[in-house]
Amino acid sequence: MFKLYGMSGSGNCWKPAVLMKQLGIPFEWIEIDIQRGQSRTPAFLAKNANGKVPLLELDDGRTLAESNAMLCYLAEGSPLFPADRWQRAKILEWLFFEQYSHEPYIATVRFWVHFMHKQDEWRDKIAEAMKKGYAALGVMERRLQASAFLAGPDYSIADIALFAYTDVAYEGGYDLGDYPAVRAWLARVAALPRFERMT
Amino acid sequence: MFKLYGMSGSGNCWKPAVLMKQLGIPFEWIEIDIQRGQSRTPAFLAKNANGKVPLLELDDGRTLAESNAMLCYLAEGSPLFPADRWQRAKILEWLFFEQYSHEPYIATVRFWVHFMHKQDEWRDKIAEAMKKGYAALGVMERRLQASAFLAGPDYSIADIALFAYTDVAYEGGYDLGDYPAVRAWLARVAALPRFERMT
Numbered sequence: 189m190f191k192l193y194g195m196s197g198s199g200n201c202w203k204p205a206v207l208m209k210q211l212g213i214p215f216e217w218i219e220i221d222i223q224r225g226q227s228r229t230p231a232f233l234a235k236n237a238n239g240k241v242p243l244l245e246l247d248d249g250r251t252l253a254e255s256n257a258m259l260c261y262l263a264e265g266s267p268l269f270p271a272d273r274w275q276r277a278k279i280l281e282w283l284f285f286e287q288y289s290h291e292p293y294i295a296t297v298r299f300w301v302h303f304m305h306k307q308d309e310w311r312d313k314i315a316e317a318m319k320k321g322y323a324a325l326g327v328m329e330r331r332l333q334a335s336a337f338l339a340g341p342d343y344s345i346a347d348i349a350l351f352a353y354t355d356v357a358y359e360g361g362y363d364l365g366d367y368p369a370v371r372a373w374l375a376r377v378a379a380l381p382r383f384e385r386m387t
Numbered sequence: 388m389f390k391l392y393g394m395s396g397s398g399n400c401w402k403p404a405v406l407m408k409q410l411g412i413p414f415e416w417i418e419i420d421i422q423r424g425q426s427r428t429p430a431f432l433a434k435n436a437n438g439k440v441p442l443l444e445l446d447d448g449r450t451l452a453e454s455n456a457m458l459c460y461l462a463e464g465s466p467l468f469p470a471d472r473w474q475r476a477k478i479l480e481w482l483f484f485e486q487y488s489h490e491p492y493i494a495t496v497r498f499w500v501h502f503m504h505k506q507d508e509w510r511d512k513i514a515e516a517m518k519k520g521y522a523a524l525g526v527m528e529r530r531l532q533a534s535a536f537l538a539g540p541d542y543s544i545a546d547i548a549l550f551a552y553t554d555v556a557y558e559g560g561y562d563l564g565d566y567p568a569v570r571a572w573l574a575r576v577a578a579l580p581r582f583e584r585m586t
Contacts, residue, residue, distance in 0.1 A: 237526045238488060252476050254483035261476035277451050277460035284453035287487045289437060327436045 190215040191245040193235075195222055197303070199295055199352030201242040202386040204258040207348055210382045211266055223303075256283040259345040268345050279339045282346035285327070293321035295353040298360035307361065318362065325367050328354070332369035336376065343380060351377050356386060389414040390444040392434075394421055396502070398494055398551030400441040401585040403457040406547055409581045410465055422502075455482040458544040467544050478538045481545035484526070492520035494552040497559030506560065517561065524566050527553070531568035535575065542579060550576050555585060 190208070192215050194201030208215050220226045220241045228239050236243045236253045244252045244261075252258055260283070263269035269279060297317050300306045307314065328350065331338060339346040355374055357364065364371050378385060389407070391414050393400030407414050419425045419440045426438050435442045435452045443451045443460075451457055459482070462468035468478060496516050499505045506513065527549065530537060538545040554573055556563065563570050577584060 237529045238484065240488075250473070252480055254480045254487075256483050257476055257479035260479050261472065264472050273460065273463050274449070277456055280456035280459050281451055281453045284455050284483070284486055285437065287483055288453075288490075289439075291487075292491065330436045 189247065191218055192216070193218045193220045193227075193232075193243040193245065194241045195220055197386070198241065199356065199386060200255040200291070203255045203348050203352050204242055204244060204262060206384055206386075207259055207262050207268070207345065209384055210380070211262065211268070212382075213262060256287060256345075256349055259283070259348060263345045268343065268348075270342075270344070275340065275344075279344050279346045282338045283349050285324075286346075286349045286352075289320070289327070290324040290350065291353055293317045293324060294357050294360065294362065297321060297362070298353065298356060301361055302356075302359040314361070318360075321357070321360075321362060325354070325357075325362070325364070325370060328373075329367045329369050332373045337373070343377070347373075347377050352386070388446065390417055391415070392417045392419045392426075392431075392442040392444065393440045394419055396585070397440065398555065398585060399454040399490070402454045402547050402551050403441055403443060403461060405583055405585075406458055406461050406467070406544065408583055409579070410461065410467070411581075412461065455486060455544075455548055458482065458547060462544045467542065467547075469541075469543070474539065474543075478543050478545045481537045482548050484523075485545075485548045485551075488519070488526070489523040489549065490552055492516045492523060493556050493559065493561065496520060496561070497552065497555060500560055501555075501558040513560070517559075520556070520559075520561060524553070524556075524561070524563070524569060527572075528566045528568050531572045536572070542576070546572075546576050551585070 190213065192204055194205065194217060196219060205217065222241060226232065227241050233239055235245065235251045238253055240253060242255050242258065244258050252261060260269055269276065297314055300310055300314060335341065337343050337347050338350055351374065354370065377383065389412065391403055393404065393416060395418060404416065421440060425431065426440050432438055434444065434450045437452055439452060441454050441457065443457050451460060459468055496513055499509055499513060534540065536542050536546050537549055550573065553569065576582065
């Protein structure tokens, strides 16, 4: 059985968990509190030199880091990561978009505001990051005005990756009022079978 | 024939170009000067709503953004992105590591220093970013002490992705003196057939 080392409340950690629940893959969740340094212990660094969660561990001890690499690995052979070469390319495009253009602004602002309570102290830094976060939401909005899901007409792991922090963006102060297609898509994804929002 | 929209001097744009040269895939390079706003024109935004290069265009007009998604797409069927599920997962792990933990600190500092000449004005910001850049180099060093290439004993697109900005990290002021395995790996990759360093 897979072991998933993760921290509750982390969208990156939620991604492989919700995917495994949807696909009916059993796994054991091992809580790692990064704020108490539990991802920086020698034992954990031996599993992931980058000292980050989530981390997926196989029965034989092999480990895989990077939430979006896990999505690809776990969804292999399922309709959520179809074999078609172009479809895969478009899914990967959204996965990389998420980690480069979305997560660093939307997840990070949520972390600063919701967990670190820096909304006043870091006002300028937050405003700067939010410009880029809204730009990422704009890219999603444009896409979702034309398509039911991000990578095409069908739900895929791209939707899981982008749902993670978009759904909780409001906790960082983001207002999705001007992003109706994004809001409709969040509702569409959340209504899928065996889909569980981050708690 | 593929069209590759890119900016000379950009490691992200260099990645798909060097891969296509190595695989013998013909393509046309179309220079886009992002500092003159050429990735933000209505015509370009119609091709990539995220307004970034590189952008790969197929004969039928379909487009693919995100350099690392291009590497996966273009290397499909080649030994640089083997079909084995675990091998792919480990390659993807490095590709996401590159975009999240490496590029934002190593490429960005290079951009600030080498292209924007902000080394004095942004001294503190640069020092802050370099801590994380050196941490990423440390993760690579540990891996490359044990393995000839990043994802295993064989060269893969993971090596192309990480070579891009590691090879020019010195232009941002990074010193690879304490990273002998990284330096040996750079030399090993650069010596591969049909490999062309960024000019």
